[in-house]
Amino acid sequence: MVIPSLTPEQLEAARAAATAARRARAELKQKVRSGEVTLSGAIDLALQEEVLAHMKVADLLKSLPRVGEKRAADVMERLEISQNRRIRGLGRHQIAGLKEQFS
Template sequence: MVLKSLSEEDRAKARAKALVARTRRAEVKNSFGGGRLGIAELLDLARTDEAVGRLRVADLLESVPGVGSVRAAALMERIGISANRRLRGLGRKQQEALLAHFADTPPHQKK
């Protein structure tokens, strides 16, 4: 596959777009980890916001205080979520399992 060569202007636009997406994902992870954004709102947001939909589930879980890569991987394995899965790619049962895990408690209180 041959990639189209981009002009400097196109590269600058792509860099700016990527920066906006990374910033948006960082904001969402901070809000979720701080308990200001619940999992239900986050899953709804992932359907409409492309940047949020492309957030890896493992990265999201690791944003919760006390949850590192080992706990996130264990939770994802128990639920049946692939290590590379992004929020937009979650199935109905996987979403329901995440909702049940974080049910009625702020994310920072759940381990």
């Protein structure tokens, strides 16, 4: 697959969009970390906003207080969620399991 050549304006727009997306995801993780937003609320927000839906489930879980790499991996394995799954790719049973686990 050949990568299309972009004009400088298009490249700048793409960079700005990528930066805005990273900031939005970082802001959501910070709100979850501080307790301002629950995991359930974060998932609901992510399902409404496409930019947030691209966040990896493991990254969201690790932003919770007292959840590190090991616990996030254990929960995801128990709920049969792939380690590189993004929020938009979760099934309804997986979402329900996550919400129940961290409610």
